[in-house]
Amino acid sequence: MAELLSEDxxxxxxxxxxxxxREDDATIARFAKLPSFPEAIAAIDAVAELAESANHHPDMDIRYNSLKFKLSTHSEGGLTAxxxxxxxKISAELSSRGAE
Incomplete structure (x- = not known):
């Protein structure tokens, strides 16, 4: 079990x-714009690999070259480490792909 993080x-x-x-009490989110649709798809694929390795899966939304990631530890009802x-890790991947 993961421990919920304090507000601080x-x-x-x-x-x-x-x-x-913060998107709400239990979710953090990030929007990113990639240089192209193929680069956005490649970023989604890379994040999927990261998520599988961590056994922790973000909500991901793609609109052409724009991506949104949302994270929450649903089993704990909030945000954890x-x-x-x-x-x-997602941020590092996006940066390496030239995300805005």
Whole structure:
């Protein structure tokens, strides 16, 4: 079981996760725009691999070259280190692909 993060821990984590923001009490989200549709699909594929490795799966939405990722630890009813850890990995992947 993952432990829920405190409000202070969430705020500190978000300071180190540019582009990520609270969507509600239990969710963080990030929007990104990739250079092209094929690059957006490649980013989704890469994030799917990261998610499988972590056994933690984000909600992902794609609209042409625009992506939105949402993270929450549903089993715990809120945000845990699983979310912030995967958010950091997603951010690194997006940065490597030239996301805005």
């Amino acid at each position: 821990a969430i705020s500190r984590a978000l300071e180190d996760l540019p582009g990520w923001q 699983k979310d912030t850890d995967l958010a950091a």
